[in-house]
Structures are given as structure tokens and as C-alpha cells.
Amino acid sequence: MKSFDYAAPTSLAEASALLAHANGQARILAGGTDLLVQLREHLREADLVVDVKRIPELMELSFTPEQGLRLGASVPCYRIYEHAEVSAAYPALAEAARIVGGWQIQSRASVGGNLCNSSPAGDTIAPLIALGASCTVVGPEGTRQVAAEEFCVSPGKNVLRRGELLSTIVFPPPAKSGGSAYERFIPRNEMDIAVAAAGSWVELDPSGKTIKNARVAITAVAPTPRFAAEASQWLAGKPATEETFAQAGELAKKVASPITDMRGTQEFRVHLVGVLTKRTLAKAVERARG
Amino acid sequence: MSKKIHVSTTVNGESVEFLCEARQSLLEVLRENLSLTGAKEGCNNGNCGACTVMLNGVPVNSCIVLAVEVEGAAIETVEGLACHGHLHPIQKCFLEGAALQCGVCTPGFLVTAKALLDKNPNPSEHDIRFNLANNLCRCTGYDKIVKAVQAAAAELQTR
Incomplete structure (x- = not known):
């Protein structure tokens, strides 16, 4: 690895100033599971590495059923799935956190880092979009909120400007009759990158038979993670049946524009969007019914 | 030559201090500065797990941890498994x-x-x-x- 300077600021203001005034390229280090590999393989460059894990806001994990979840951008994945209440309130998020790499990766990798790495296949991003998460971005000009589906702009690129960092991901409180699920297709059991993936969230009406609200997100099938807006809106007011889930899958396919590569063909990936949307909706509804 | 950084940490229950460059991995420092050669360099990119050590109670790939990050941390390596010459x-x-x-x-x-x-x-x-x-x-x-x-x-x- 090439030489670089290292700083471990203890406040957001200090981190932002370091990032804004760095000589050359500054890079943010959370769990390092992407960055350190990229630096070693010369896929990214750094003159300054800013370790953000000593900033209290970035290591915060606080949840109440009334307020929802505040997830610091560098909280490692294992802290999510080991948190019983958070896993129960946001199962799609816990499911994704449990399959980001293997155990050693989950000990370090964070959801915030996964989002900022902005891979089209980032496992935790579909759950963020489906769960309606909002990203708190802090920079020299103050703080702004960015919806999870607006965060990534192209493969490896996102909305962060010079001097800005992601501080917290804020999740709305869990709905009373709500449920969520995340599934990806990989040809192995674990330790792989999604060929295609979907995350779904639903809220049912009091009868448990009709969908009141829904959000569907798909990943690894476009240059950025996608919010399936048409499918999500169409689901509101529909009966929670297999037929509805399958129809939503057809609508979700419309926002998929995948490439053909060694993991799968364009055609196969589009097909998977339909299947995974249907399955995650069914699972989310089952969870919403309790 | 980049300037060296002083790091204080605990390895297998003992206080340890070392000097390292920011770019050095924990694996490199364990093996080369501290002569703890139990953790192995396999892939050196976080895939193979041959360099696994415990960092503050959780398993990590030490090849993708910077040595400077472990300031104040507790590390356990495979050398800490056996006790008084008896295998775990x-x-x-x-x-x-x-x-x-x-x-x-x-x-x-x-x-x-x-x-x-x-x-x-x-x-x-x-x-x-x-x-x-x-x-x-x-x-x-x-x-x-x-x-x-x-x-x-x-x-x-x-x-």
C-alpha cells in the first residue's frame, strides 16, 4: 500500500475540516473492508485517510419503538443483527447485515460504509430504501438530509461533496402492522456478491388483508440501487395475495436495466427481479401479520 | 519515508507498544514488529481469513485493519489460545x-x-x-x- 497520512478526529466538525482542507485526496475510513482493499489494489488513491470511528455520532446505535432507529454511519454490521429489538423492527436490515461478506467482515463493515462505497450491489442499500431511511450528511456548509434512494449517483459515486461525510442513517419508527424482508440471489450459500436482490417493506391495514403502504427496492440490476416507485405506489390498497406480489414483481422489472457479466445475463437478472420482489413481499406480509 | 506513529495496545493480555507507518496493516505489524507469526498472510484482501485475530472481542481479518487503528484496543491472536504449554x-x-x-x-x-x-x-x-x-x-x-x-x-x- 502507498504511504498516506492518518487522522482519527473525535468530532464531526474536525472530520469535515480535515476532509475539506486535505492536500490531495482524502478518504473516509470506517470498517475499511472496501477502502483498504481498494487502496492496496490501487483502485482508489489516498493522501489522507480519515478514520471516523472515534466520532461518537458515527458509532451511535439507538432505537426506541416511538423514535425509530438512529444508526451511526460506522456502526459495524454485527451490532445490528445482534440487537434483538432492531432485528425485530427492521428484519430486512438485519437480514442484509448478516450476509455482508463473512463474520470477520461483519465485525468491521458498516451499513454507512456500504452505502458510501455505492456499489450497485451493496447488500444493505435495498433495505435502506425499502425502509424509508434518510441519510444525515454533515459538511462545511452544515447538515442536510438525503433520502437513501437519492444517495448513489453512479457505480462507486454518491452525493457526498468535498468536506462532507455521512454521519447517521435515520429509520422511521416501525409501523404497527409492518414487515420487511431482503433477499439476494447468489449461486452459493454465503460470501458472494448479489446477482440481483430485492428489499420490500409493507404496512397492512387493521384487517391484515390489504396493503396500506409498500416500498420495494432492487439492487445489482442497474448502475445504482433503485427504488421501484411505480410498483410501490401500485401496491397501496391492493389485497395482500400472491397474485398482487407477482404483479408488483412485473412492475419492479420496469426499473431494472442490468448488464450481462460473469454473474448473470441481463435477461436472467430481470427475471430475478420479479421472483425476488414477489418473495420479499410475501415474507414482509407474513412478518407484518406477526 | 512516511513518519512513524506510536501505538499502545494489548495483545493476548499484555500491554504492547509499537511504531508503525499509517499504511501498515495490523497483520504486518503483528508478524514483523511483534514476531507473532501465527496469523498468516493468505490473500491479503479480506477473503481467506488466514489472518483472523480477535479485535475487542470480535473476529476480524487483520490484513484489512490498519495497525494505527488498534490504539487502545484489545487483540487476541492464535498464540493466546494455548495456556502454559497446554493446547486449547x-x-x-x-x-x-x-x-x-x-x-x-x-x-x-x-x-x-x-x-x-x-x-x-x-x-x-x-x-x-x-x-x-x-x-x-x-x-x-x-x-x-x-x-x-x-x-x-x-x-x-x-x-
Whole structure:
């Protein structure tokens, strides 16, 4: 690895100033599971590495059923799935956190880092979009909120400007009759990158038979993670049946524009969007019914 | 030549200080500065798990941790498993079950297996395979490793 300077600021203001005034390229280090590999393989460059894990806001994990979840951008994945209440309130998020790499990766990798790495296949991003998460971005000009589906702009690129960092991901409180699920297709059991993936969230009406609200997100099938807006809106007011889930899958396919590569063909990936949307909706509804 | 940074940490219960460059990995410093050569460099990119050590109670790939990040942390390496010359039951079961051939992956498997049994003393075969998925072995085909972990779990439970 090439030489670089290292700083471990203890406040957001200090981190932002370091990032804004760095000589050359500054890079943010959370769990390092992407960055350190990229630096070693010369896929990214750094003159300054800013370790953000000593900033209290970035290591915060606080949840109440009334307020929802505040997830610091560098909280490692294992802290999510080991948190019983958070896993129960946001199962799609816990499911994704449990399959980001293997155990050693989950000990370090964070959801915030996964989002900022902005891979089209980032496992935790579909759950963020489906769960309606909002990203708190802090920079020299103050703080702004960015919806999870607006965060990534192209493969490896996102909305962060010079001097800005992601501080917290804020999740709305869990709905009373709500449920969520995340599934990806990989040809192995674990330790792989999604060929295609979907995350779904639903809220049912009091009868448990009709969908009141829904959000569907798909990943690894476009240059950025996608919010399936048409499918999500169409689901509101529909009966929670297999037929509805399958129809939503057809609508979700419309926002998929995948490439053909060694993991799968364009055609196969589009097909998977339909299947995974249907399955995650069914699972989310089952969870919403309790 | 980049300037060296002073780091204070704890390794296998002992206070340790070292000087390193920001770009050096924890694995590099453990092996080259501290002469703890148990953790192995396999892939050097976080895939194979041969460099697994415990960092503040959780298993990590030390090849993708910067040494400067461990200021104030507690690290446990495979060297800390055996106690006063007696092998840990997991080590004994790996030996007795011939759960290794070339041995390069073994330190990583031992550390991760210990982390698993500390958390879940009675894991199913699925639990073992799932939690050891970040440790790759190109010799054994894994079955003997899984059986050794099961044997160690059984032995630890009788204590």
C-alpha cells in the first residue's frame, strides 16, 4: 500500500475540516473492508485517510419503538443483527447485515460504509430504501438530509461533496402492522456478491388483508440501487395475495436495466427481479401479520 | 519515508507498544514488529481469513485493519489460545481429527472457531459452516474441520 497520512478526529466538525482542507485526496475510513482493499489494489488513491470511528455520532446505535432507529454511519454490521429489538423492527436490515461478506467482515463493515462505497450491489442499500431511511450528511456548509434512494449517483459515486461525510442513517419508527424482508440471489450459500436482490417493506391495514403502504427496492440490476416507485405506489390498497406480489414483481422489472457479466445475463437478472420482489413481499406480509 | 506513529495496545493480555507507518496493516505489524507469526498472510484482501485475530472481542481479518487503528484496543491472536504449554481443546481436536493438511489456514480457523464456541457453545453443523464461511481451506474439503469444531464443542461442554 502507498504511504498516506492518518487522522482519527473525535468530532464531526474536525472530520469535515480535515476532509475539506486535505492536500490531495482524502478518504473516509470506517470498517475499511472496501477502502483498504481498494487502496492496496490501487483502485482508489489516498493522501489522507480519515478514520471516523472515534466520532461518537458515527458509532451511535439507538432505537426506541416511538423514535425509530438512529444508526451511526460506522456502526459495524454485527451490532445490528445482534440487537434483538432492531432485528425485530427492521428484519430486512438485519437480514442484509448478516450476509455482508463473512463474520470477520461483519465485525468491521458498516451499513454507512456500504452505502458510501455505492456499489450497485451493496447488500444493505435495498433495505435502506425499502425502509424509508434518510441519510444525515454533515459538511462545511452544515447538515442536510438525503433520502437513501437519492444517495448513489453512479457505480462507486454518491452525493457526498468535498468536506462532507455521512454521519447517521435515520429509520422511521416501525409501523404497527409492518414487515420487511431482503433477499439476494447468489449461486452459493454465503460470501458472494448479489446477482440481483430485492428489499420490500409493507404496512397492512387493521384487517391484515390489504396493503396500506409498500416500498420495494432492487439492487445489482442497474448502475445504482433503485427504488421501484411505480410498483410501490401500485401496491397501496391492493389485497395482500400472491397474485398482487407477482404483479408488483412485473412492475419492479420496469426499473431494472442490468448488464450481462460473469454473474448473470441481463435477461436472467430481470427475471430475478420479479421472483425476488414477489418473495420479499410475501415474507414482509407474513412478518407484518406477526 | 512516511513518519512513524506510536501505538499502545494489548495483545493476548499484555500491554504492547509499537511504531508503525499509517499504511501498515495490523497483520504486518503483528508478524514483523511483534514476531507473532501465527496469523498468516493468505490473500491479503479480506477473503481467506488466514489472518483472523480477535479485535475487542470480535473476529476480524487483520490484513484489512490498519495497525494505527488498534490504539487502545484489545487483540487476541492464535498464540493466546494455548495456556502454559497446554493446547486449547479446539487445537487438540484439530490435531486429533486431522483437520488440516498444509496448515496455512489453521490459525484463522482456530481463532474463528473459538469465537463461535464462546458465543454459541452448542452450534449446529449449519452454524459452524455459516460462521466459518470467511475462512477458506483449499486442502481439507472442510468436513474434518467441521467435525473438529463439533468435537471441541462436546469436550468444552463436559468441563
